[in-house]
Amino acid sequence: MKNALLVLFCIILFISSCKKHKLGPDPNIPALPEYSEEGANRGGMMINGSAWLISNGQGIFNYSMHVMSYPKADSLVICFYGSYVNQLNFERPHGIYVVFKNIKINNAEELIALNGKNFTLDGKNCYGGFCNWYASDRSGTATGNISFKKVARYTKLVYADGPPENPYRYFYIIAGQLEMKVKSDKDYDIKSGRFDIRVLDKTNIIFY
DSSP, X not given: XXXXXXXXXXXXXXHHHTOSOOOOBOSSSTTSBOOOOSOOSEEEEEETTEEEEEOOOOSSOOOSXXXXXEGGGTEXXXXXXXXXXXXXXXXXOSEEXXXXXXXXOOSGGGGGGGTTOEEEEOSSSEEEEEEOGGXXXXXXXXXXXXXXXXXXXXXXXXXXXXXXXXXXXXXXXXXXXXXEEEESSSEEEXXXXXXXXXXXXXXXXEEO
């Protein structure tokens, strides 16, 4: 009963937080959503001229993105999941990953240190490519850049009813832009990438 009330409370908070202006398409690239920093669970990019949209996670929990931290190895991996517009869902890529070396994130709150940071994907310390779920089945090698315009705690929603039995788990906004060139079965040019995702500690923020 307690868990049911907890979930109902989270749903009410989520619904109330959604009562704001609706975000529309990018006026310059209508196939993509406009850039935002609200934790709106949306984003996309142009891949060789075709629109690829990040999955629009529905409800409280969202699996548009995974953040995987490896503190002992000083590395961080992020994955976006999505598909092309008006094309078959099995057509790759299903996911796009980026690896950051020499970054140590010990807990979800430390992700905020990425706020305002820009990274050059040099193919060595930072690199990317295509992937499936949880960055499995990686392919390709990508160079380019990624910028985190906003990384902050999402203040409109908290999961759990508090310590000590069930500690609070917070949501975080991860918003930014990326562009990459991927060498795989052919050359892929990723342009005008944008992401605005709301992630939850211990659900799609994972520590190994």
